[in-house]
Amino acid sequence: KKNNSELSVSGGTRQSPINIQWRDSVYDPHLKPLKIHYDPTTCLYIWNNGYSFQVEFDDSADKSVIMGGPLENHYRLKQFHFHWGAINEWGSEHMVDSKVYPAELHLVHWNPVTSTSFEEAIMENNGLVVIGVFLKLGAHHAGLQKLVDALPAVKHKDTIVEFDVFDPSCLMPSCPDYWTYDGSLTTPPLTESVTWIIKKTPIEVDQNQLEEFRMLLFTSAGEEEKRMVDNFRPLQPLMNRTVRSSFR
Numbered sequence: 001k002k003n004n005s006e007l008s009v010s011g012g013t014r015q016s017p018i019n020i021q022w023r024d025s026v027y028d029p030h031l032k033p034l035k036i037h038y039d040p041t042t043c044l045y046i047w048n049n050g051y052s053f054q055v056e057f058d059d060s061a062d063k064s065v066i067m068g069g070p071l072e073n074h075y076r077l078k079q080f081h082f083h084w085g086a087i088n089e090w091g092s093e094h095m096v097d098s099k100v101y102p103a104e105l106h107l108v109h110w111n112p113v114t115s116t117s118f119e120e121a122i123m124e125n126n127g128l129v130v131i132g133v134f135l136k137l138g139a140h141h142a143g144l145q146k147l148v149d150a151l152p153a154v155k156h157k158d159t160i161v162e163f164d165v166f167d168p169s170c171l172m173p174s175c176p177d178y179w180t181y182d183g184s185l186t187t188p189p190l191t192e193s194v195t196w197i198i199k200k201t202p203i204e205v206d207q208n209q210l211e212e213f214r215m216l217l218f219t220s221a222g223e224e225e226k227r228m229v230d231n232f233r234p235l236q237p238l239m240n241r242t243v244r245s246s247f248r
């Protein structure tokens, strides 16, 4: 167990996001298929936290969980959010062979076996698992549209709207392939407590859906409006890490 100073950022050795060099990733035959069981009724609300919009889940029981993959036990879904750009040429946090996507979905999970809360798990070595899914410009995404339709209600920072019965597995690509590596949160407190699972195949969303993300604001009601765009962290050095792949 590391205390906060050991998990601190300055002098970090396992920061995120990174550029995933496909040819440097190492196929690991011991990686299992990722198992995802989300209960749509654990969805609570959407809110604008001033950096992204976030969908929060009831994590008081093992109802929406992931297991398998590189994981030794199950992890509970706490929230999901996105990162995106002002234009389609950039927006994702991770890259694949320096290819950047217009947006990236993060599903944040915590380890209820080694921690008693999400807040505690943030400080635990490998207390968190974040699944990253790339978004690319393409066909309309019907599952995402339910989320997009709620965004006008959370236009300003610190606004919230009830959002019940949503199954985030509809945002998962059907392809099971992923990369995995040890990293950090990409937003404060940037702690090095994350096992990243990055899906190889992007999901497709259409231009209107991306533009709805870009109509959100970083700013609170009454303040001078600043559009919520480019809410991604710059690439961090790989240092002494190997990215493993679940596929040949």
Ligand SMILES: NS(=O)(=O)/N=C1/NCCO1
Pocket: 106, 108, 130, 184, 185, 186, 187, 188, 189
């Ligand atoms: N972008 S990220 O690494 O998921 N950041 C966070 N911060 C709190 C939970 O997830």
Ligand SMILES: [Zn+2]
Pocket: 081, 082, 083, 106, 186
């Ligand atoms: Zn994120």
